[in-house]
Amino acid sequence: MKLKQWIQIFPILSGIMWGSAGIFVRKLSELGLNSVSIVETRIIVAIIIIIAGLLCLDKKLLKIKLKDLWIFICAGIFSMLGLNLCYNFAINELTLSLSAVLLSLAPIFVLILASILFKEKLTLQKTVCAILALIGCILSSGVLEEVGAMKWTTIGIIIGTLGAFFYGTYSIFSKIAMLKGYHSFTVTIYSLMAVGIALLPFTDWLKVWEIIQIDPAPMSGFLLLHSLLTSVLPYICFTVALNYVEAGKVAILASGEPIAAMLFGIFFYQEIPTILSLIGLFTVLLALGLLTIPFTKLKKTLIKQN
DSSP: OOHHHHHTHHHHHHHHHHHTHHHHHHHHHHTTOOHHHHHHHHHHHHHHHHHHHHHHHOGGGGOOOGGGHHHHHIIIIIIIIHHHHHHHHHHHHSOHHHHHHHHTTHHHHHHHHHHHHSOOOOOHHHHHHHHHHHHHHHHHHTGGGOGGGOOOOHHHHHHHHHHHHHHHHHHHHHHHHHHTTOOHHHHHHHHHHHHHHHHGGGSOHHHHHHHHHHSHHHHHHHHHHHHIIIIIHHHHHHHHHTTTSOHHHHHHHTTTHHHHHHHHHHHHHOOOOOHHHHHHHHHHHHHHHHHTSOHHHHHHHHHHHO
16 A cells, blocks of 8 residues: 555544543543643643654754744644634533534635645545535434434534634644645644643643642543643644645544544443444545545546556
């Protein structure tokens, strides 16, 4: 299998890891940690891990030009922070399923922005796959089966959709950085640092310390795992993929987050899916599979053979 085809697995893995966020957020919220503090604890740990890794592997990746600083600030504060705060707000205003569905609108924003900024072709294949992925997310979320008891507010839907927009803009800012020659690790670490610095004065550090003191070793490990699975590894996989795959395609491949959340719900909370949910899962997998097939190249090959 060619490198580009292997790389397409990376954004899918990102979606799976992001889908695990609910497990950590639920637990930390139960312990009394607010949204800003939850984001900051995982960001700070992620910064320490990545900087330590880069100092050991390649210090040059920490070098950037001051004139390009705006890219990382935007990718961090505008995209990463915007996504996290909006998503956490939506979770409190809407059902978890509806919040996830709104977040799955991100690929649509990416396709539109990428076509305008990078002149990426908005092909029929991308459009159909984006629509299929969205339909699959809606079916698997359970929204269609919870209409009577669904919790929602107008502001929740607006903020939830805004979160999808912020999610989509991360692909755009990352792509801009890549075009300027920056490595994916450089993009990730400086974006995280922008968020970490911005949230420092708003974090309830006393509460964080109280939570760690409950059971130091397990809770420290829990916070470390939270950071690795929801900040370090998924963003690295996502940004690496942008080096080899179009921004719109990467966003769609990573859109399986609601499906991953459903599977984690089965395993951790015994939330058994319905037939409709399983149909949704199949639909998303179908969309992801179709997106990786080079129909244009196959068509050209067939024409040449004939």
